[in-house]
Amino acid sequence: MFVCLLIYGVVMAKTKIKEPKIQITWKEVRRQKVLLIWSAAIVLYGVIFCYLPLAGWAMAFENFRPKDGIFHSPFVGMAKFQQLFSDATFIRVIRNTLAMGVINLAVTFIMAIVFAILLNEITSKGAKKTVQTISYLPHFLSWIIVTGILHDALSGTGIINEMLMRFGMIQQPVDFFAHPGYFWPIVAFANVWKETGWNAIIYLAAITAIDPSLYEAAAIDGAGRWARIKYVTLPGIRATIMILLLMSVGNVLNAGFEIQYLLGNGLVQGVSQTIDIYVLKWGISQGDYALGTAAGIFKSLVSIILIVIANQIAKRNGEERLF
Amino acid sequence: MKRKKLLSLLLTAAMTVSMMAGCGSAGTASGTSESGSSAGTAAGSTSGASAKGEVKNFTAFFATPGTEINDDNEIQSLIAQKTGVKVKETWLTGQTAQEAVGTLIAGGEYPDFIDGGDGTQQLYQAGALVALDDYIDKYPNIKNYFTAEEWDKLRQDDGHIYWIPEFSNINGEEKTCTHNDEAFWIQTRVLKWANYPKIKTMDQYFDLLEKYNAANPTMEDGTKNIPYTILCDDWRYFCLENAPQFLDGYPNDGSVIVNADDPKNPKIVDYNTTATAKKYFQKLNEEYKKGIVDSESFTQTYDEYIAKLSTGRVLGMIDQWWDFAYNVNDALKQAGLDKQGCDYVPLPITIDESVQNRWHCSGGAFNNGAGLSITTSCKDVDGALQFINDLLDQDNHNLRFWGVEGKDYEVDKDGMFYRTPEERTNCSDTAYKASHLCTYSYFPQYNGTSKDGKNAMKPDGQASEFYDGLQQDVKDTFDAYGVKTYVEMIGTCEAPGPWYPMWSFSGSLTTATPGGTAWTKMGECKHQYLPKVVMADNFEDGWNEYMKAYNACNPQDFLSESQTELEKRVADAAKYSN
CATH class of the missing domain: 3.40.190.10 (Periplasmic binding protein-like II)
Structure with missing residues (x-):
């Protein structure tokens, strides 16, 4: 949450730099009254929902007891962090979160771009609109529904097993949720299915902004479809790709909560639990709010570090960047 | 061209920010989770009860899966007429007891009554429960519900009693036909x-x-x-x-x-x-x-x-x-x-x-680890305890577990309760249960023999009725x-x-x-x-x-x-x- 405000801030700052310098006068302020009110609302939102809750971080350094509150719980320094990192489960949970985060990022990111470009190549407007609408509808389904569908489809008597058996590819139904090895691919698949269409909208918007005369010129020079995608479309949306990639990198540790929580079971808990589930389990269920907060802080810090690193790399290579 | 590019960039940023803001709230460090909203609705709606002879409304949350009954449930209304109290019960859905309780504690607002199940100890440690020892003596049914030894078993490390186990009480001869275990x-x-x-x-x-x-x-x-x-x-x-x-x-x-x-x-x-x-x-x-x-x-x-x-x-x-x-x-x-x-x-x-x-062990299992509690959010502790007391009256107890005489059960010439086949079918019908029956199943109750000395406290303990209904x-x-x-x-x-x-x-x-x-x-x-x-x-x-x-x-x-x-x-x- 903190990260998202940070990004928002730098994006705003960045776009501001590009504008010509304006002297701030009362007249100017009056003229931009509406804009100022709108941005004030957003700043206020950020302060209330992103910065004020940070005061709760104090809990991580206390042996927090709800009865005593933040001000009267005993201070324990870094003890909760030590406890956290000496717990083998937490280390495993970090691994799971990172792994699923990276896999999800890679597949949803690439699929969205590929899908947007493919969609752009469709010439019939009606077909294009229809496909686009259908493809982004799953975004509006909640995870509980998506996981319900997955659970049914992948069960022993579900459609996938039925089909595989009908085609003679397997003899016995495969119990997909009983094998730890299948869990990450299933999660990645669900993410792709749910979000590809939605994520592609941004790229489609960026593609629309490419000057059509570029395509004409390329066509005259003898560029086929493939060459036009490669030399016009991709470079045209490169800035968008970079910005979105940078933002997603900061989000890697938000690998998810609902899907893993809802699809997981005892057999696959070694690969299914993410940091968020750990926080729920030890922070909320076991009542160790301090430990949960410590895990949350760790997650935020790693996210910030990741985004700074990614930004530096982009900067070195002269790419579009956040700050 | 440049402006368009800028525009698309801005659009990108705005969309991403709005998306991230949407999902960001789930992962905060402050420890509130969205999934708690079902439990959260139980709190807050306490009316605090007005003393003008109107029905007082209380809320209750039980950290166990259960079925909600209709708002216009008939027996619930009957009990409300007799006791002046109506309790809106909510149950655990899709969470563990500890998750639900942890979420309530993080929010700091509680329903009036709560049974925290496995999360009871957390509630006690969070100071969310009202100590009952000073009140118990005022309510004879509650006081007589347990022996002094049993009450002492319920004392926590600070010497107070915070909850009343609901299920272990057997009145008179034990009449158990079902192996509930x-x-x-x-x-x-x-x-x-x-x-x-x-x-x-x-x-x-x-x-x-x-x-x-x-x-x-x-x-x-x-x-x-x-x-x-x-x-x-x-x-x-x-x-x-x-x-x-x-x-x-x-x-x-x-x-x-x-x-x-x-x-x-x-x-x-x-x-x-x-x-x-x-x-x-x-x-x-x-x-x-x-x-x-x-x-x-x-x-x-x-x-x-x-x-x-x-x-x-x-x-x-x-x-x-x-x-x-x-x-x-x-x-x-x-x-x-x-x-x-x-x-x-x-x-x-x-x-x-x-x-x-x-x-199977006879005698009921006395679970001193959990029970019905009253929370610090309850504005009328006496009203709440009076209600628990009233529910233990034999008449109300019959109403809870047997239903309405002539409609849900019959009484033969020896004063024994029985059900007709139609009444039996009714009480296993989900719609009928939701609209008519109200057992207040997580409030204190008796098993064993009714205070009339012949019938069972609950139909499934009535040997003849039980066997006929199989x-x-x-x-x-x-x-x-x-x-x-x-x-x-x-x-x-x-x-x-x-x-x-x-x-x-x-x-x-x-x-x-x-x-x-x-x-x-x-x-x-x-x-x-x-x-x-x-x-x-x-x-x-x-x-x-x-x-x-x-x-x-x-x-x-x-x-x-x-x-x-x-x-x-x-x-x-x-x-x-x-």
């Missing part, structure tokens, strides 16, 4: 096919399932039978893990075996590592490989499990009666599957014929074994000692102690490894791997804390025995 269950058709044999051991049980399934692989309509399934969803995985204690002939202490060979010095024994435990899981492993154990056992959800049982396909399973019967029996009845013999009866199974089974296939089975009730079917024994049940202790552990942490980790470990053991290609390897992971959880910490508690309970009880 755990057992190996089997469909009556299997027993009938084998001409009602005596099944006493685990091996005989699985042998019978195998033979029946070989001879009858499908149901009448061609659906394949599932010989044996195991529920393993979340906290309900007890269906997999706790059988070894029963197989060794110990009662349901839940988390440990208490060996009382020397009654003065009972000892805690870990049932996870006994020879019987290994034999049991080896048997499950063999049966899994033979295809007798349902291959979906470890991935099915509770809902899928209930749906599966409701189709009548499952020949046998181990479970607690309360965990399946209330849903499944009605479904089987409505689908007419009782005619095919799909109802379940319990079997008195142990590891060896020489072992005496103790699946499905024909269950009746036939009971007749074949010469018994009249589920309890007689499985046999009964006295509660083993003053410490019973130890699960009231393990249920109240938190990670504040090493034993509590070990207990949580043991649970996680068993939940992950036991299914692996059952599915293992090589059982010995699987078992060794499990034992290694299990010992890494420091079970000794938990066992020694249990031993301390056991000794404390025995010593406390000794004070009263003189």
Whole structure:
């Protein structure tokens, strides 16, 4: 949450730099009254929902007891962090979160771009609109529904097993949720299915902004479809790709909560639990709010570090960047 | 061109920010989770009760799954007329008790009444509960509900009483017909096919399932039978893990075996590592490989499990009666599957014929670890306690559990209550239950004999009514074994000692102690490894791997804390025995 405000801030700052310098006068302020009110609302939102809750971080350094509150719980320094990192489960949970985060990022990111470009190549407007609408509808389904569908489809008597058996590819139904090895691919698949269409909208918007005369010129020079995608479309949306990639990198540790929580079971808990589930389990269920907060802080810090690193790399290579 | 590019960039940023803001709120460090909203609605709507003779409204949350009744429920309104109080009850949905309670604590607002289940200790430690000792004397029904010894058992480490266990009270002669607890269950058709044999051991049980399934692989309509399934969803995985204690002939202490060979010095024994435990899981492993154990056992959800049982396909399973019967029996009845013999009866199974089974203990289990509490958010503690007191009046108690005379039950010339077949059908009908019946099932209540001295407190304790209400296939089975009730079917024994049940202790552990942490980790470990053991290609390897992971959880910490508690309970009880 903190990260998202940070990004928002730098994006705003960045776009501001590009504008010509304006002297701030009362007249100017009056003229931009509406804009100022709108941005004030957003700043206020950020302060209330992103910065004020940070005061709760104090809990991580206390042996927090709800009865005593933040001000009267005993201070324990870094003890909760030590406890956290000496717990083998937490280390495993970090691994799971990172792994699923990276896999999800890679597949949803690439699929969205590929899908947007493919969609752009469709010439019939009606077909294009229809496909686009259908493809982004799953975004509006909640995870509980998506996981319900997955659970049914992948069960022993579900459609996938039925089909595989009908085609003679397997003899016995495969119990997909009983094998730890299948869990990450299933999660990645669900993410792709749910979000590809939605994520592609941004790229489609960026593609629309490419000057059509570029395509004409390329066509005259003898560029086929493939060459036009490669030399016009991709470079045209490169800035968008970079910005979105940078933002997603900061989000890697938000690998998810609902899907893993809802699809997981005892057999696959070694690969299914993410940091968020750990926080729920030890922070909320076991009542160790301090430990949960410590895990949350760790997650935020790693996210910030990741985004700074990614930004530096982009900067070195002269790419579009956040700050 | 440049402007368009800028525009698209801005659009990109705006969209991403709005998306991230949407999902960002779930992962905050402050510890509120969206999933708590169902529980959260229970709080806040307290009206605080106006004293003008109007009906006072209270809210209640029970950290256990349950069914909400309609707002215009008839018996609830009747009770409201008599007592002046109406309680809106909400139940656990899609969470564990501890998650729901943890969320409430993080929010700091509570419903008026709460039963926190496994999360009760957290509520106490968060200072969310009202100490009841100063009030109890004012309400005779509440005061007489427990003996002084029992009240003392409820005192927490600060010397106060915070909750009232609802279920363990038996008035007068115990009249229990249903085995409300755990057992190996089997469909009556299997027993009938084998001409009602005596099944006493685990091996005989699985042998019978195998033979029946070989001879009858499908149901009448061609659906394949599932010989044996195991529920393993979340906290309900007890269906997999706790059988070894029963197989060794110990009662349901839940988390440990208490060996009382020397009654003065009972000892805690870990049932996870006994020879019987290994034999049991080896048997499950063999049966899994033979295809007798349902291959979906470890991935099915509770809902899928209930749906599966409701189709009548499952020949046998181990479970607690309360965990399946209330849903499944009605479904089987409505689908007419009782005619095919799909109802379940319990079997008195142990590891060896020489072992005496103790699946069923008489006397009720006094659970001092959880109960009905009143929270600090309640603005009218006296009103709330008055209501609990009123609910224990015999008239109101009859209204809760028997219903309205002439509509839900009849009284014969000897004053005995009974139901007509139509009334029986009604009370298993979901719609009727929601619109008419209101048991306030998580408020204190009695079992055993009514204060009129003849009837049972609840219909399922009324022997004649109970037997008449049974499905024909269950009746036939009971007749074949010469018994009249589920309890007689499985046999009964006295509660083993003053410490019973130890699960009231393990249920109240938190990670504040090493034993509590070990207990949580043991649970996680068993939940992950036991299914692996059952599915293992090589059982010995699987078992060794499990034992290694299990010992890494420091079970000794938990066992020694249990031993301390056991000794404390025995010593406390000794004070009263003189």
